[in-house]
Each structure stands twice: as C-alpha cells, then as structure tokens.
Amino acid sequence: MSEKVLLIDDEKDFVVPLAERMKNRGIDVSSTTSPLEAIKKVEEESYDAIVLDLMMPEMDGLETLAALKEKRPELQIILLTGHATVEKGIEAMKLGAMDFLEKPIDLKVLSEKIKKAQAKKMILVEKRTEEKIKQIIMEKSW
Amino acid sequence: MTQQLDIIGETGIQFFGKISASISHEFKNALAIINENAGLLDDFTLMAEKGIPIDPERLRFPAENIAKQIQRANEIVKRMNQFSHSTDKSLKMLELGEMTKFMATISERFAAIRSITLDTKLPETPIMILTHPFLLETLIFLCLDFAMDAVGEKKTIGIITGKTENSVCLRFTGLKRLGEVQTDFPTGREMSLLAYLNAELATETDAGEIILYLPEKISESENT
Numbered sequence: 023m024s025e026k027v028l029l030i031d032d033e034k035d036f037v038v039p040l041a042e043r044m045k046n047r048g049i050d051v052s053s054t055t056s057p058l059e060a061i062k063k064v065e066e067e068s069y070d071a072i073v074l075d076l077m078m079p080e081m082d083g084l085e086t087l088a089a090l091k092e093k094r095p096e097l098q099i100i101l102l103t104g105h106a107t108v109e110k111g112i113e114a115m116k117l118g119a120m121d122f123l124e125k126p127i128d129l130k131v132l133s134e135k136i137k138k139a140q141a142k143k144m145i146l147v148e149k150r151t152e153e154k155i156k157q158i159i160m161e162k163s164w
Numbered sequence: 165m166t167q168q169l170d171i172i173g174e175t176g177i178q179f180f181g182k183i184s185a186s187i188s189h190e191f192k193n194a195l196a197i198i199n200e201n202a203g204l205l206d207d208f209t210l211m212a213e214k215g216i217p218i219d220p221e222r223l224r225f226p227a228e229n230i231a232k233q234i235q236r237a238n239e240i241v242k243r244m245n246q247f248s249h250s251t252d253k254s255l256k257m258l259e260l261g262e263m264t265k266f267m268a269t270i271s272e273r274f275a276a277i278r279s280i281t282l283d284t285k286l287p288e289t290p291i292m293i294l295t296h297p298f299l300l301e302t303l304i305f306l307c308l309d310f311a312m313d314a315v316g317e318k319k320t321i322g323i324i325t326g327k328t329e330n331s332v333c334l335r336f337t338g339l340k341r342l343g344e345v346q347t348d349f350p351t352g353r354e355m356s357l358l359a360y361l362n363a364e365l366a367t368e369t370d371a372g373e374i375i376l377y378l379p380e381k382i383s384e385s386e387n388t
Contacts, residue, residue: 033193035229039200046207077189079276104189125192126199 025140026068029053030060030086031075031102043129049136057081057089064093071139073132076103076114076122084117091118096146098139102127171356172299179302180251186273187244194237201226201233243270250297255382257294260332261286261325267304268323275321280312285324291332294381295361303357307336307365307376310349316340316372334376342369 027044031037032055041053054060057080064072072090076083083101090097101114101122114122120142121135204226208218247270268282275282311321315338322337350358350365358365364377 033197035233036193036197036200039197039204039226039229043200043203043207046211077277079279082277104192105185125196127196129203 024048024050025070025136026050027052027071027073027136028060028063028069029073030057030078031055031073032078032080033075040127040129044133047129047133049133057086060086061089061093064090064097068094070098070143071120071136072097072099073136074099074101074119076101076110084114087114087117087119096143096150098143100132100135100139168356168359171352172302172360175306175353175357176298176302179305183247183270183305184244187240187247187270190273191237191240191244194233194240197233198230198237201229205230247301250301254296255294256297257292258297260291260293260334260378262290263297263300264304264323264325264334267301267308271305271308274309275312278312279319280315281320282308283320283322285322287325287327291325291327292380293332293378295378296382299357299361300378303354303361303363303376304334306354306357307334307374310345311336311339311374314339314342314345314372328377331377331379333378336374336376337372339372339374342367342372342374 027049029037029041029044029051030053031040034055037053037055041051044051052063054063057078060072060074074083074086074090078086081089083103087099087101090099095118098120099118101119102125103110103114103122104125111122120139123132123135205223208223212218243266246266265284265286268284272282308321308323315321317340318338320338322335324335324337326333326335349367354365357363362379362382366375366377367373368375
C-alpha cells in the first residue's frame, strides 16, 4: 500500500520537485506552500505522514505542528530544518513530532522515515479501534 | 567605560552570530532547492535510460530552477561577504542610504518570519557619514528588532533616511503599537551603542515612530 503524505513548505521551488520525486517512488503525495491550507487538508483527509518545514513566514513550523496535532493527534509529523541540532530535535519531539530531518534532504532517508511513520500510524489506529471495540462490548454487556 | 565596552562587545558578537545564522540558513534553503531539482533531473535520466520517453519541456523547470537558485546563493554569499567586511575598519566614510538598504536586506528574513514588510526610502541625494560601520549596523538592527515588536496592523515598517539641521537621521515608521510594547527600550545595549556612536534616539509614540539621530562625523580620537 502506498504511503499518503502531505508536504508543507513555503518554498514552491522546493516543494514541486520534491513532490514529483516522491511520486516517482510510488508515494501518494499532496503538497502546499500554506500552513493554513495544510490545516484544512488535514481536517478533510487522512495522511500517513506530514513533512513540515520548521521555518515559514505565514505560520512557523512549530505553531503549525501544534495546530495539526490538535486536529489529529495520531498524525506522524517529520520536521524539516535548516540546521538539525540535538536541542532542536528534542524541542520538536517534545511538541509531538515523530522525527526531524536536515535540509538538503536525502530522499532515501526521508522515504524510510515515511515508511516508519505509516507503520506507527497503523499501530495507533489499530489500538484505537481495539479500544473502541472493547468499549462497545463493555457497554452492550451481552 | 570598560563596562560599556563589554556590553558593546557582547551585543556586537550576538548580532554577528544572529546574522551569520540567518544567512547560512537562507543559503541552506537554496542548496535544498538545488538538491531536489538535481535529483529530479537524475530521475528523468533514469527514466530515459529505461526507455520511458521524457518530454524535453519537463527538463526545463528543474534546469531553470537550479540556475535561479545558484544566482540566489551567489547573492547570499555576496551579502555575507559585505557584512563580514563591515568589521574591517573602526571608522569609515559611508553612504547612509546604502547602509540602510543593506540592513533592510539582511533583516528581511527576520521580518518575513513575522509576516512584516520592510519599506526602505532612500534619500534624494547621498548622505555621507563618518562612523563605525559594524556598530552602526548593530544599532540599526536592534532598532529594527524592536520596531518589529511595535509594528501596527499594516505590518509594514518604513525606514526613511534623511537630514536634519545638525545631524542625519533614520526614521522607523508604522510602529502603531509603540505605546503597548515600549517598556525598557532603549535598554543598556542600545544606550551603550548610542553613546559610542555619539547618537541619540527619540521615541514618538503618537506618530508611531522611533528616530535615530546620527552625527555626520564621530570623533576619531575618542572611538578608535
């Protein structure tokens, strides 16, 4: 099953070729240069992973991350940063990012992280479904 | 005096670090775009090798993008170079309008992150001043940083260079929230720089402006 990914970065010249390369590798990718549009997209559709730039003018990456997580807590977000430091990584994880990656990107590494994100999300969704089923069984008490 | 110089030294290093980090970040963004477009061209090459026909038009976009980003990266490096050279001399004759324009350019990224536009208005005739270039840059940056906190709803800061009877001045306009944010500005950092550059700072809360008055020449004996 192909991974469904949303790519968010304000630099169109970066987003367009990256999205095309991801598509060439069989990833089902949508992209946007606007964090606000990204929030709307996340409300409307379900994604296996979000690839999000940390520094954006409309709304910075961490603000966007918080807003996305509020809408869908199960979202697996991979942050893109100009300078990946341990400090920044810890900050990103604390805010709920699954992982982070330094620009320029190694597409092989990003693809692996996306696969991990998809697996993690599936586990979360399965767990949630299991809990729901348990709750229904308890309530019905056949 | 020693304490004042310590403050100036520390403030200067912090400013240099902040600008260097910002410029290198911008440079990395250009490299990231080049990387993706080169990768896309590589994908097309692999497709062609497999016998998949590639429309030459599809090659145009990444190729043009690479050329564009190389130009951008070159401009970024030029700015970094110009900025680094501002520390070369402790006193230099410079054109204030040009320096203001340069400061607006290297501060653009900080403004863009806060969705703020910097609108520089240059003087009709060049204004030459003898000053400490790097410390003046530091002071202008601190004023701009404060102005970004105080900018009004229009989110545009005007930076106007002009002359008064006895000095030259730099006006930062559009600061409609001055009354709300003005707490301890100018702080010890700005005060130390103002003293060193024989400059003065005025705050016009009603007009939403801060005005930096600079002498046409600072004393060579005192500050070198």
